[in-house]
Amino acid sequence: MHFDLPDLRVFIHVAESSSVTQGARRANLSIAATSARIKSLESQLGAKLLYRDSKGATLTPAGENLLKHARVIMRQVDYVKSEFAEYGSGLVGHIRIFANTTAVTEYLPEILAQFLSTRPAVTVDLQERLSREIVRGVLDGTADLGLIAGPIEAQGLEIIHASTDRLLLALPEGHELTKRSSVTLAETLDYPHIGFREGSTLFDLVTAQVENLGRTLSMRVQLSSYEAICRMIESGVGIGIIPESAAVRHRRTMRLVTVPLGESWAIRERSLLVRELDGMPGCVRDLMDTLRSN
Structure with a gap:
């Protein structure tokens, strides 16, 4: 079986556009x-890749599988x-x-500011995603990291x-x-909360813990940024659970007080996800080293 790379690239364009x-x-x-x-691809694979109609093109199950690999x-x-390219022009890459x-x-x-300051030829596409989208993106190759x-x-x-x-x-x-x-989650539930929108990782985590207590939140x-959440809290609208990394920054400019949550689930490990570390380009491995050292 032989694949031409240009054919695969064209297939990706069609699949992502949902239109030939x-x-x-x-x-x-x-x-x-x-x-x-x-x-040509369908002939090589012996499988139909697209359903086509007047509205465009959608992937068949075989097409979904090929898109992941492509x-x-x-x-x-x-x-x-x-x-x-790094051999001829220094550190080059896109992450x-x-x-x-x-x-x-x-x-x-x-x-990233520290990392990119010494690598002017490296570019980064950083996208905010939900946890399930992050895992899926790295698995199917949409994201490097x-x-x-x-x-x-x-x-x-x-x-x-x-x-x-x-x-x-x-x-x-x-x-x-x-x-x-310090406080426990149960001790906060008598007060109105300010928090993230439904579907966010933090909302799901806190909601699950509240359900374990047999209580309601x-x-x-509900907002979509820590800055907005903290401003609502500062104004006295309610209280909220936020990461320490966000609290440190917003305490500098807002009248906020923070108290630790004395529960094990409140300690969160931050992890890097990659498909195959050894197969990553040098700029990705360098960035991972930088992230692990901070």
Whole structure:
């Protein structure tokens, strides 16, 4: 069985566009040439890859499977190009990272600034994603590197410890719980909470712990950033559970008091996810070393 790399790249364009026409435009080919490349792949594999109708093109089960492998193959081709480009022009490369909200807003900015300052030819595509999307993105080759917090099971991936964060209770000045040296989740449930939107990793974690207590969570306001959450807390609208990395930054500019949550689940391990560490280009491995040392 023989595959032409240009055919795989065209297939990826069509699959991601859900349209032969749009895929052809992205590949700078005619529609006829694009269709011919897809038919060539189908002939090689002996399987239909696309369902086509007036609305566009959708992947068959065989097409879904090929897309997963094609992305990995093309990423590996890009890695080889980057590795050999380094010999002639210094550190060169492009890194796509999927990470959770805390990592994107609180953990990565300073580390990436440090890393990129000595690597002017390296570029980074950093995308905020939910945990399940991070795992899926690294598995199917959409992302080179995933950064996730909390317990994780991801078959087929290497999981590498990066750092440790912990959850704190954030309070407005003068709140009665500010006098405590630590609190439990149960002790916070009599107060209205400010928190993240449903579906976020932190929301799911806190909700699961509340359900384990047989209680309900009074979520007064749900937001999509730690800055907005902290401003609501500062204004006295409610209290909230946030990572220490976020609390440290926002305490500098807001009148917030934080109290540790004295429970084991509030300690969160931050992990790096990759498919095969040894197969990663040098710039990705260097970034992972930088993340593990901070």
